[in-house]
Amino acid sequence: MRIFADKLENTLQRQLHPVYLIFGSEALLVQESQVHIEQHAKSQGFSETFRFAITAQTDWNEIFNACNSMSLFAERKILQLDLPESGVNQSISKELLNLQQVLNPDVILIVIGSKLTKAQENSKWFKALNTNGLWISCLTPDAQRLPQFVLQRCHKLGLKPDPEAVQMLAQWHEGNLLALSQSLEKLCLLYPDGVLTLIRIESALSRHNHFTAFNWIDAMLEGKAKRSQRILRELHGEGIEAVILLRTLQKELNTLMSYKQELAHKSLQQVFDQYRVWNNKRPLYTAALNRHTPRSLYSMVCTLAEAEHTAKTDYDTSVWPILTQLTLNLSMPQNA
Template sequence: MIRLYPEQLSVQLQQGLRGCYLFCGNDPLLLQESQDTIRHTAQRQGFTEYFSIILDGHTEWENIFTLCQARSLFACRQILLLIFPDSGLTTLMSQQLIRLTALLHPDILLLLRANKLTKAQQNSAWYKALSQNAVFVSCQTPDQTQLPRWINNRAQNMKLDIDAAAIPLLCHCYEGNLLALSQMLQKLSLLYPNGRLTLLHVEQMVNDVAHFTPYHWLDALLTGVSGRTWHILQKLQQEEEPPVILLRVLQPDLLLLLTLKRNMEQVPLCNLFEQHKVWQNRRNIMTEALQRLSLSQIQQAVHLLAQIEIELKHDYGQSIWSRLETLSMLLCGAALPESFLDVH
């Protein structure tokens, strides 16, 4: 199966329309734009009918199969979009998809949309059956490292020439919010029709509408970038994210760090990662944190986390944002007063 990003779709489509496109990710803008790009191309090739079905326990699969079998000399070419449930496919759905793959033909363009696919699903019979003539389009919101590439590609497609210094500012203000970022680039292109955007132009226009989850905060903590950590924490507080969720997100990784740190001198880190089932895409960031933080710092953070949880048990309604700020400072390497460093 071909794998690509949404901005690469146009080039692929010039090489020919495939029989199936699988959109996988959570970004509304990327999902919608990818679908629209393929639909417009397909319509020019005679795919004039469009059916969209959300899969659930009540899906009438026989109707879908009948749709695929209804071929005649005068039948229209059809686009069929199947939207997977957020919870993933059931065993029955997977079985029905296998049956569906056997019914596909050149007059049916199959589009599949899923928030994510597990490794098991990518090894499933239906996935393998589609792989020979399918394209996997990653529609995951670009993270901090990928966003500059996305902005550069977007700007080039819009014939915009953005100062290199302005791109980090756009990343800072719009991370996690591609729709708002796309709208801002469109606004800038209208205000500056010559396409030349300086840092000053961008500074005058941008708004801080970045959208973060507690997992962004966790990754910032592990990398130790204090400014980014502080920014994310402030945004989460402004958006009224329940602070207890941040504690629940941090706790397992912090306890894992403590275990790894205690054992990494006796056991190779790669073996510890395997033993504790640390996913491959998390190993670099965990290694970075282990190299940066001392055993004492990790112990202090665990102690402070336990203190915060005890305080919440006594008074669940109290604000713990200031304590989360202190915890963030500690994990980013800041020196704290003695009152915070008394580990029992």
Template sequence: MKYDYWGLVKHLKHPLRQVYVLHGDEILLQQEALIALRQAAQQQGFSERERHDIDKQHDWSMAFSDSHALSLFADKKLIEIYGNKPDAAGAKVIEDYVKHPIDDNVVVLVLPKLDSNTQKSKWFSACDELGVTVSCAPLSDQQFKDWLNQRGRQLKLQLQADALDELCQQTEGNLLAAHQELTKLSLLYGEELLTREHLQHALSDNARFELFDLANTALMGDASKTAKIFFSLKGEGQAESLILWVLNKEIRTLLALSEGLQQGIGLNQLFQQHGVWSKQQAVIQKALKRLSLKRLQALNHTLLEADKAIKGQSLENAWDILLRLSLGLAGVSLFEAII
């Protein structure tokens, strides 16, 4: 059964299924889907929760063998398994488990964006048939506006239409940045009716221009200036999450363009598909020549590492990773092997 985030929320009012797959590159949406699943599981008596991270020391077979272990403290368990797209061995383990699931377990696979071929694979189809697969993809403009409205209501914010439009324009579809701005507005104004003027006063345009300078300079391949802007932003106390936001936007766009070129799609068509303005196209083309597809895929993976570090889910320093990303976008490899 396939759902988006909102479909999952409605589904969770009913008894849980035995397998869930949360896949996509909208990290905040994926995390909120996972939180909603945890809350529903707890309400339905799944009082124990396990986490497994797939890596060289702990593979898919180990994660699922642990799921068969009897609990000493609870009859029902929520088992979260984090990994990349399953390899052939991992896919076989998942298929075997789905054929004979444990009645008192709910297994949740937390995965990155899966391509269309993977979503047609045997393991994914088996999970979809037995349980629920949830696409956590970036939102359309209307979905993003609906999400802002919903999150605003949760924070007891009243946004006039012009204020909502201003917030959409300022955050450009980035859920994490939008959530931070809504939280800040809630602290500043409480339940006051908010207009465009309130938002323009609250949102720091100067800081945002500096943030965009960081991304634009990196795209131009000027590593020295990129480093200067980066350390200036750090010294001013700029939020790590906003620096990640601007880098994420450019890296994801470059990756999508590079993948499209590999598939034989014309660059002009790709520019149109991904909303690259005419003024940006020359800089983007130079960046595509400088950064290989493999390099962009590595930077895309580093975005996830930065997100985990910012959220305290990693022992690595978030600023170190953000510096690697900034200079990596400029074409300089730092603290890692050159790809």
């Protein structure tokens, strides 16, 4: 069963699962989920914790021994496995399958990893562990979900923000949940009454935006011109290299052109299935494909190529104005 990280505490109150699979790209949610599970398990008598960072040199005999020491006087254990960022190879997959077969009621297994790919979701080891376990998704809330996420965090801390304060907190901390958590803790100390307004937030906090090139791409694909320009300005202010953005955009434009070519004789669903496009990305690509023709996409590719040549050969000329224009071109209809 899969749940989002913000539902974990309520789930723990109802049932303690033998296996927890914590996966996602948001470090704060991963850490908090691990702490919640461990605290609740300890309250239920699982007093001993073993942690293993899985690498090619891991001695799996130690892990299996921790599971197999089951006796009348043995401690009930929490077994935590931190998977490598590179993912699960064939050797690790085999060991995880073997581990699933020797788990017993005196052991709670916590497996922690980065964002899952579709192939990993469908792998034998993941399905085997997820059969009797709980999968906690720790992905960063998108721009639409973030205000509700902020509001929930505020209520949990006894803070009472007005709607404008929620929007400002979400906007200032998008892409940086750790900074959001720190800011809310600071606001708790500064304002014991818990009331949050725009004036109070502006006087207490500095901005903590931390966007990535992928936030910029998603905003353009979705057709949000103002948002994509705001992210581009933030990236510029943070000192990101323009060449990195040019190459990231080049990859997306080439992808869109490939999809357009396939659409000449296939349905959009067939194209997405062929390229194994993630479900959460499909609406973004659909929106961009509906706005643009092969000709408009090719025009942007040519402009981008000229910008990259300028960035690499003419150090006195800034390519940021061109990036701004490309941002508008991709995020708006071709005839706008």
